[in-house]
Amino acid sequence: MPGVVVGVDIGGTKVLAGVVDEAGQVSSTALRTTPGRRVVTAQVEDALVEAILESAAGQALSGVGVAAAGFVDSRGERVMFAPHLPWQGEPLRDLLQERLGCPVALDNDANCAARAEAHHGAARGTISALMITMGTGIGGAVLLEGHVLRGANGMAGEFGHMQVVPDGQSCECGRRGCWEQYSSGNALVRNARTLMGEQPSVLEEMTGGHPDRVTGPMVTAAAEQGDLVARRAFASVGDWLGVGTANLVAALDPEVVVIGGGVSAAGDRLLEPARAALQRTLVGAAHRVVPDLVAAQLGPQAGMIGAALLVTSALGAERRVSGGDGPQEE
Amino acid sequence: MPGVVVGVDIGGTKVLAGVVDEAGQVSSTALRTTPGRRVVTAQVEDALVEAILESAAGQALSGVGVAAAGFVDSRGERVMFAPHLPWQGEPLRDLLQERLGCPVALDNDANCAARAEAHHGAARGTISALMITMGTGIGGAVLLEGHVLRGANGMAGEFGHMQVVPDGQSCECGRRGCWEQYSSGNALVRNARTLMGEQPSVLEEMTGGHPDRVTGPMVTAAAEQGDLVARRAFASVGDWLGVGTANLVAALDPEVVVIGGGVSAAGDRLLEPARAALQRTLVGAAHRVVPDLVAAQLGPQAGMIGAALLVTSALGAERRVSGGDGPQEE
Known part of the structure; x- marks a missing residue:
């Protein structure tokens, strides 16, 4: 059945769907707000289906790829748990296949973004690469010859929950000293709030004097204006x-x-201190080629594009089995 | 030319060579003392050649695999640097090929040990495994489908130089807080020395009251006798x-x-606290299968066996290219 392939990325705050072609080009997109983790799971699935159908705009679906901000089982069938979504072992792939009537592929959002950067972005043509996704926390992926290492589970x-400080800052995961407590969107905001008590800052004005109203984009904007508190907040996150x-x-x-995710929009303000710390x-830095630390190229669409790639390659494998000649990737 | 394959492992203190068959069985071995890092490099090569020839005992050599305790370049030609050996960019593979008149393959000792465990030991049949080698420091390897991940360099x-404590214990590598400063043979000895000041210990007697004479094997022996200082030293190293x-x-x-290296001889005394800390x-330990933490099976011969495997597979690849049917590994 000829039709379009849709990629959809569901994060803690928004659902972004889009029609993606085999070259990784996005034609039409649709956006929804993520219903949140206290709703019934059907509401989240409704939002996903709505965004998918809106982006397809009446065209037949040949496949849908889903990038989810959560732990996906190694077979790509279920979202085992997700900090910002109500799913716990939800058989999302089969549920969506039934509702949409087309093949669905599912993976973790950071894996999808890495797959997209490997095929169409900053990690294209590499034998081995790391993708580090800095959003609210840190996600990531290990890329070997363009393939994402899934792991036994x-x-x-x-990466975000590697311990870097013994008995350090408490983490949402229940443990202490996780890397994402020192280098992430949340860490950036926490740094700025703390530093506001130490020296004057445009963040005072931006928040009406309420440090608890600081957001990541505010810190980025303040740093661009030369604000020292914001710049120090970035320097620390970059160093970590x-x-x-x-x-x-x-x-x-x-x-x-490759550094992706929302925080990476700050570019060299983040990457320069990171390169120095690396x-x-x-x-053995003196005895080796130290790898380049580069910004991701596909921005907020990376997850969606990588999800579409996943289902495209699954469809290709199916066609190959049935005698056709689909694309040869993954 | 029919002949035997010899594997040789050169560490900071000894050179161990042996004839290894295709099933990973070792028949004859030879041992030399490593000449140390202040000698001329030719002396180290002499010791290697002597051990290799002694183990071969007059049989023709079809190939020699070398496991070296140092950084080996990604093409397996040179030892770039080694903390306990005088080599700096030494083209060891070609030097030995010339002296021995047979193909030589070269890799890092931890990679060789991991390769051996993947083919004939504790990681046999796994899709993905980690090998952590605890000797004086920590070495290691990432195993994917039985292959060692070499990396770009x-x-x-x-693994031993991953930072686990910011501004922590000084490391021989020139930085601070490296993992091997907290979990290794050196860390075990340091722990025991420190704890000897706090409570009575059989180590007092073993060392004639000189904490600076404590060695790793002494701590292992003391722990077996129930000595509390030794047991606490192991508990800390195991936890880290x-x-x-x-x-x-x-x-x-x-x-x-898979945990290998000299310290792993302590078995569950090391592994039990490590499993608890893992x-x-x-x-997400509650949402996943936590991997088994198991002792290596091939002991001090792992490096030598893995080095032999490396040259055997290189010979096999050569035979395949020339129409033969060598073994199909790596």
Whole structure:
């Protein structure tokens, strides 16, 4: 059946769907607000289906790829749990296949974004790469020859919960000292709030003097205006980004490290201190090629594009089995 | 030319060579003392050649595999640097090929040990595994479908220099807070020395009251006798083993984690606290299969066996190219 492939990315705050072609180009998109974690799961599925159908705009669906902000089982069938969504072991793939009447593929959002960067973005043509996704927390993926390493439980790439400070800052995961407590959107905001007590800042005015109203985009805007509190907040998050990256590079020795997610929009303000810290803390830096630390290229559409790639390759594999000649990836 | 394959493992203190068959069985071995890092490099090569020829005992050599305790370049030609050996960029593979008149293959010792465990030991049959080698420091390797991940510089698996404590204990690598400062043979000895000041210990007698004479094997022996200082030293090293392993498991989600190296001879005295710490510090432990943490099976011969495997597979690849039917591994 000829038709379009839709990728959909469901995060903690929004659902973004779009028609994606085989070159990774996005034609039409649709946006919904994520219903939140206290609703019944059917409401989340409704929002997904609505966004998918709106983006398809009446065209037949040949397949749908879903990128979900949560732990997906190694077979790509279920969302095992998700900090910002009500799913717990939800058989999302089959549920959506039934409602949409087309093949559905499912993976973790960071894996999808990495797959997209490997095929159409900053990790294209690499033998080995790391993707580090800095949003509210840190997600990530290990890329080997363009393939995402899934892991025995489908949980590889949970970089954000590597412990970097013994008995450090409390983490939502229930433990302490996780990397994402020092380098993430949440860490950026926390840093700014703390530093507002130490020196004057345009953030005072932006928040009406309420540090608890600081948001990540505010800190980015303030840093662009030259605000020292915002710049110090970024310097610390960037430094910790480099320290944690050095640990991953010691273990995996990739060619390139791609930094994506919302915080990466700050570009070199984040990446410069990270590169310095990577050079300073990476073992044997004088005896090796230290990998480039580069910004992701596909922005907020990476998850959606990577989800579409996933179902496209599944469809290709199916066609190959039945004698056709689908695309040869993954 | 029919002949035997010899594997040789050169560490900081000894050179161990042996004839290894295709099933990984070792027949004859030879041992030399490593000349140390202040000698000229030719002396180290002499010791290697002597051990290799002694183990071959007059039989023709069809190939030699070398496992070296140092950084080996990604093409397996040179030892770039080694903390306990005088090599700096030494073209060891070609030097030995010339002296021995047979094909030589070269890799890092931890990679070789991991390869051996993947083919004939504790990681046999796994899709993904980690090998953590606890000797003086920590070495390691990432195993994917039995293959060792080399990395862009040939430096993947340098787990020992992942930073686990900001501004922590000084490390020989010039930085601070490296994992191997808390979990290794050196850490075990340091713990015991410190604890000897706090409570009575058989180590007092063993060392004639000189804490600076404590060695790793002494701590192991004392722990077996029930000595509390030795047991506390192991408990701390084991706990840190689990904490660092949890970081690697968060990133890579392997099926199994194999612990090798000299310190692993202590068995469950090391592994029990490590398993507890892994369970405690691994993200999402309640939602996943936590990987088994198991002892390596091939002991001190693992590096030598894995080095032999490396050259055997290289010979096999050569035979395949020239129309023969060598073994099909790596």
